[in-house]
Amino acid sequence: MKVKILLASLALASCGASEAPTPTDSLTAQELAAGKDTFAKTCVLCHGAEGQGDGAASAGFDPKPRDLSDAAWQDSVDDEYISKIIQYGGGAVGKSPAMPATPLLKGKPKVLKALVAHVRSLKK
Numbered sequence: 001m002k003v004k005i006l007l008a009s010l011a012l013a014s015c016g017a018s019e020a021p022t023p024t025d026s027l028t029a030q031e032l033a034a035g036k037d038t039f040a041k042t043c044v045l046c047h048g049a050e051g052q053g054d055g056a057a058s059a060g061f062d063p064k065p066r067d068l069s070d071a072a073w074q075d076s077v078d079d080e081y082i083s084k085i086i087q088y089g090g091g092a093v094g095k096s097p098a099m100p101a102t103p104l105l106k107g108k109p110k111v112l113k114a115l116v117a118h119v120r121s122l123k124k
């Protein structure tokens, strides 16, 4: 049942539906917290606490990290893309290699999924 709900929400997300639910259905509160915590520890430096591209280290990049809360950008990408850039870095999706890979997520699919869910939760 949970798998079906997740698939349904992924299908909606890839259609670009603006009210698509975040893919959190199959994650426990603990896993979601781990995703949020990983964002705070690994991403905020460049992306800022709310993902708006205003992290302490953001000024040095060209191109700079975009505003991840931007609804138009959120709707233009699927979860698979977000998952890929997080795992393998910008170079893996044709973006700047200044966006680093996150090897510590290797073998932690739930944390990766929760991190993608956290990125989705930043949408304004």
Ligand code: HEC
Pocket (backbone or CB within 6 Å): 038, 039, 042, 043, 044, 045, 046, 047, 057, 061, 062, 063, 064, 065, 066, 068, 077, 082, 085, 086, 090, 094, 095, 096, 097, 098, 099, 100, 102, 115, 119
């Ligand atoms: C060292 C700085 C740095 C860190 C750390 C970092 N990023 Fe990035 N990120 C960037 C930069 C720079 C870009 C812009 C790449 C581009 O537009 O070519 C980017 C782009 C992105 C994008 C958007 C790609 C797009 O389509 O525009 C996402 C999503 C993202 N990062 C997520 C994350 C997450 C989640 C983490 C933590 C696991 C993270 N980043 C850690 C620098 C960083």
